[in-house]
Amino acid sequence: MAKRVKKSKQTSILSYWTIRYFLILCVGFLIIAAAAVYWVRDTAMDNRLKTAGLLGQEVADRVTSDNGTIVIPQRLDGIIQNRLKFFNLDEYMCIMIANEKGQFLFSMPNLPQDKLSKKLTPDLAEPTDKRYMAVNTPIFNEQGVKIGQVTLLQSKKSLTYSPNEIILVVVLLSTLIISGWLTIYWLSRKLSRPIQLVADAAKQIRAGNYDVNLDIDTREQEITELVQSFEEMAQRLKQLEEWRALSLAGVTHELKTPVTSIKGLVMAVREEVVTQDEAKEFLDIALKESDRMERMIADLLDYNAFTSGSVEIQSDRLHLQLLISEIAYQWKITHEAYPVDMILDLPEEPLYTMGDSLRIQQIFVNLLNNGLQAVDKSIPIQFRIRMYAEQQYVHVEVTDNGTGVALEDQSHIFERFYRGDCKKRSVRGLGLGLTYSQLLARAQGGELRLRQSSSAGSTFALQLPR
Incomplete structure (x- = not known):
């Protein structure tokens, strides 16, 4: 039991590419955003710590007196407020000034000693709360002796978090994502439109309407070539469909004519409406019509076999003079009823080709049979x-003394099922003999052409590789 293959859900190119590209874009930019935020936070913390260190150094310089002691200026609060605004630092930063004994002389905001002592370790080096970070700046007198320190306490969150920078990163990434999505959306839409039109036109062709007109104006070379090729294919299919219908009607008519003739002749003999001598003549005519129908069916089968690729072409080294002589001799024997004068103009130097002797024989037999049909008996x-x-190349020319091919028919004689008006009236056939012969010649690396034709006869030239 054959396993059923589950078909995947179909979606349009526009949806398929835009959704997937948007997801890939979002994932990629989220990774970039994470890296950018990490870098921004790290850079912001480093910059704020350096700025806090500069503020601490300025405070240390301002509280150092000329006699080497710590003196708190009266307007120190206002100075620190201005510096916080100038450096864009957290205004809720805690600034403390302690002497060398660990006593706090100043704090902003103003806090009692017991609360200040709880904010730092006994050595005043680290904050007791791990959520905060301390920036310590020592205070030295003129002799370089440490007489105290300035400590700036600030939460780690405020050091790493900057609303303006985060907003800038979000805006930039959002702009890039939207721009990228709009770009792929526009490109996918531009690409999907002509493909959709071609798909709709293909549905029309499948429904039997070959008159498609793709009104697509695009600058892309590949899409333009696709549209042009599709329109040419549609026109070619229309021609082939018309040709198929005409050819089917023609083949049906050509095969029906001998069948009708044979049926009428046999019925006349069976009903005994003719004399004994006439009955024999009727049967002879019926046999001739049967032979014609057999040749037509053989031509049709040969042509179909070749076009389907089931005819094998051998590649043997052939002595052309011997092969042509043998073909001409055999054909003449089978047509002894006609007094045929066969002239062979062959070079003495042996000429060889790589080909199939049976297929070459088929070509020459077709040419000789056609020439015999064209000759006035x-x-x-x-x-x-x-x-x-x-x-x-080796060229072999076959010339007859028949009535020739009409000028308006010469460019069409190798077309499938084509027969000139004169031939339609005089000879029953499907018009595949020359077409099949030319295909056989090309399959062997050669060519078959009509060299010249007039009322004095025709010359066909077979070209084979030497």
Whole structure:
């Protein structure tokens, strides 16, 4: 039991690419944002600590007197407030000044001694609360002796958190994400529109409407080539569909004619509406019609076999003079009913080719049969086969003395199912003999062409690799 393959849910190119690109964009920028925030926090903490150190040094310089003692200026609170605003520091920072004995001489905000002593360790080096960070600046007299220190306490959160910087990072990343998404959305929409139009046109062709017009104006070379190729394909399919319908009608008509003729002749004999001699003549005609129908079916089968790739072409080293002589001899024997004058103009120097002797024989038999059909049987029938070498090719020309091919038909004689008006009236066939012969020649690396044609006869030239 065959396993059913579950089809995945289908979505449009626009949705598929924009959603996935947006998700990838968000993930990428979130990683960048995390790194940026970490860097901003680290940089902000370092800068604020340095700024706090500068403020502490200024305070230490201002409280040092000329006699080497610590003197608190009266307007120190106002000076610190101005410096906090100037340096953009947290105004709730706790600033403490202690002497060398550990006694607190000043604090901002103003706190009692017992509360101040609880904020720092006994050596005044570290804050007792781990949520805070201390910046200590020693106070020295003129002799370089430490007489106290300035301590700035600030929460770690305020050191690392900067609303303006965070907002800037969020705005920048949001702008990049939206810009990237809009870009891929616009590009996907621009790409999906012509593809959607081509898909809609393909549905019309599937429904049997080949008159599609893709009104797409784009600068992309690949999309332009796709649209042009699709329109050309649609026109080609339309031509092939018309040709198929005409060819089917033509083949049906050509096969129906001999069948109808045979049926009428056989019924006349069976009903005994003709004499014994006429019955024999009717049966002979029926046999000839059967032969014609058999040849038409054989041409059709050969052509279909070749186009489907089921005909194998051998590549053997062939002596062309011997092969052509043998083909001409065999064909003449099978057509002894006609007085045919076969002239062979072959070079003495042996000429070789790589090809399939059976397929080459089919080509020449088709050419000779066509020439025989074109000859007026009231005059002597003559064929001339001429062979010569030219550069890397061997040319074999088959010339008959028939009525020739009409000028308006010469460019179409190798087309499938094409038969000129004169041939339609005189010979029953499907018009595949020359088409099949040309395909066989090309399959062997050669070519089959009509060299010239007039009322005095026609010359077909077969070119094979030397």
